[in-house]
Amino acid sequence: MRFTCEKSILQDGISTVQKAxxxxxxxxxxxxxxxxxxxxxxxxxxxxxxxxxxTKVRADILEEGSIVIDAKLFGEIIxxxxxxxxxxxxxxxxxxxxxxxxxxxxLIHMNAEDFPVLPNINENMIFSVSQRILKxxxxxxxxxxxxxxxxxxxxxxLFEINNKNLNLVALDGYRLALRSEELRSDNTISAVIPGKxxxxxxKILEDDDxxxxxxxxxxxxxxxxxxxxxxxxxxEGEFIKYSSIIPTEFNLKVVAxxxxxxxxxxxxxxxxxxxxxxxxxxSIEEDNMVITSNSQLGMVREEMxxxxxxxxxxxxxxSKYLIDVLKIMEEEEITxxxxxxxxxxxxxxxxxxxxxxxxxxxxLLNN
Numbered sequence: 171m172r173f174t175c176e177k178s179i180l181q182d183g184i185s186t187v188q189k190a191x192x193x194x195x196x197x198x199x200x201x202x203x204x205x206x207x208x209x210x211x212x213x214x215x216x217x218x219x220x221x222x223x224x225t226k227v228r229a230d231i232l233e234e235g236s237i238v239i240d241a242k243l244f245g246e247i248i249x250x251x252x253x254x255x256x257x258x259x260x261x262x263x264x265x266x267x268x269x270x271x272x273x274x275x276x277l278i279h280m281n282a283e284d285f286p287v288l289p290n291i292n293e294n295m296i297f298s299v300s301q302r303i304l305k306x307x308x309x310x311x312x313x314x315x316x317x318x319x320x321x322x323x324x325x326x327x328l329f330e331i332n333n334k335n336l337n338l339v340a341l342d343g344y345r346l347a348l349r350s351e352e353l354r355s356d357n358t359i360s361a362v363i364p365g366k367x368x369x370x371x372x373k374i375l376e377d378d379d380x381x382x383x384x385x386x387x388x389x390x391x392x393x394x395x396x397x398x399x400x401x402x403x404x405x406e407g408e409f410i411k412y413s414s415i416i417p418t419e420f421n422l423k424v425v426a427x428x429x430x431x432x433x434x435x436x437x438x439x440x441x442x443x444x445x446x447x448x449x450x451x452x453s454i455e456e457d458n459m460v461i462t463s464n465s466q467l468g469m470v471r472e473e474m475x476x477x478x479x480x481x482x483x484x485x486x487x488x489s490k491y492l493i494d495v496l497k498i499m500e501e502e503e504i505t506x507x508x509x510x511x512x513x514x515x516x517x518x519x520x521x522x523x524x525x526x527x528x529x530x531x532x533x534l535l536n537n
Contacts, residue, residue: 171235172259173207175227177251177270180212183227184245186398187216189370190223191241199238199284206236206282215288216241221367222288223374225398235260236282247275289401291385291392297355298381299336301395305375306500307338307349308368310525313494314340314347315365323407326362329391331355339412340365345491346412346528359386362409367391367402374398416528417516420507422480424454425520428504431459432496434472438463439489441470447532448489454508455482463489485511486532495527 187203195201195218204215210231215224237260247268248256257269261276268275308327316324328339336353339346371393375382383394386404393400435450441463442448453460454476461472485508495517496504503520511534517527 171205171207171237171266172233173212173229173231174255174257175212175229177248177253177256179227179229180256181245181248183212183214183225184241184248186225186374187214187223188241188245189373190216190218190221190400192218193242195219199280200286201240201242202238202280202285203241203244204236204238204282204285207231207234215285217286217288219286220364220403221370222401223370223398224288224401227397233259237266238280238282238285239266239277244277247277289387289390289403291387291390291401296383296385296394297331297353297357298383299351299353300379301375301382302377302379303351304382305372305377307336307351308372308375310349310498311338311340311347312365312368312372313498314342314345316342321407323362323405323409326364326405327368328409328412329359329361329363331357331359339409341410341412341415341528344488344530345495346415346526347495348412348416348526350524360409361386361391362405362407363391364402364405367400371400374400415514416526417507417509417514420480420509420516422454422478422483422508424459424479424506424508425477426459426474426504426506428496428499428502430474431504432493434461434474435489435492435496438470438472439493441465441468442489449486449532450489450492451484451486451534453482453484454478480508483508483511484534485515486534487515487529488532491529495529499525499527 193201206213211226212229213226251270251273254271259267261267264279265276266279311327330337334353336351338349385392389404391402438450438461439448442450450461450463457475459474459476463470501519505518505520507516514528514530
């Protein structure tokens with residue numbers, strides 16, 4: 171193998187595929203990335219079996235071949251080399267030589283034939299969605315995935331296409347996040363994608379209107395973004411029927427300014443941090459919401475103007491769950507729907523109906 175490549179181009183390719191290399195694998199070969207030279211490009215691949223990323227970068231190929239090189243060390247070397255053309259070629263003793271200006275490295279490489287073969291995905295049934303929309307949908311749901319593995323299916327996000335709508339749903343038992351967008355697709359799909367996969371996909375997605383093509387098989391999902399492909403296994407198990415959890419009726423509705431409410435809750439939560447529940451109380455009356463928190467350190471009281479439809483209510487929440495929701499909502503005016511002090515609160519945008527968030531309250535002793 172022998173090629174030359176601009177440092178910035180090679181570095182971008184390495185950092186893309188490194189997202190799939192955890193460094194925790196018991197198979198040493200999976201701590202490396204595959205470099206395959208073909209035609210006028212280098213095909214780079216990283217994998218941890220569950221998640222695989224492949225990308226292509228332009229290069230001058232002088233001799234074709236393929237090797238596996240330690241991902242972390244190779245990535246660090248390329249990152250720290252001068253901004254110039256890099257020359258790489260294989261030498262004796264299973265090594266490669268890396269040359270750039272007056273720097274010279276030699277690195278042991280592994281045999282590419284020992285690297286696991288990526289799942290073969292037939293790209294027949296494809297649907298497309300704008301990268302910007304998918305990026306925002308992932309950001310708007312992924313925070314609500316479960317962090318513990320007691321129910322593995324809840325560590326993922328439900329990816330559902332139904333009635334020409336794409337729905338992403340995450341829930342962890344305390345809150346639920348649902349984002350919806352219209353989609354020109356007559357397919358019906360329901361699959362659960364690991365949260366880790368979507369986290370890495372969202373880092374690769376651009377914030378523009380270029381499309382990402384998505385293909386499903388019974389066990390895998392493939393995201394195709396230009397020269398990059400991300401393949402992930404799907405999580406097994408039945409996802410909770412989320413539509414039955416979201417209340418359809420409510421007794422009172424609050425219209426509030428999102429950023430003002432977020433700032434009030436963030437300040438109130440400073441006093442709640444010495445308890446595990448981050449407890450804050452909301453007292454909703456007429457055109458006012460009073461947010462309070464007491465702890466051994468002291469107390470805080472915040473007050474803001476709201477528009478209220480319905481009767482007054484006192485309810486308590488883990489402040490972290492409300493902050494997570496308010497931070498990622500994009501509209502300035504939001505609605506909060508309540509039924510009682512022990513029923514979930516449903517939070518939506520006032521204008522565009524593209525998201526629904528549900529947060530369970532904390533039950534107070536006097537309730």
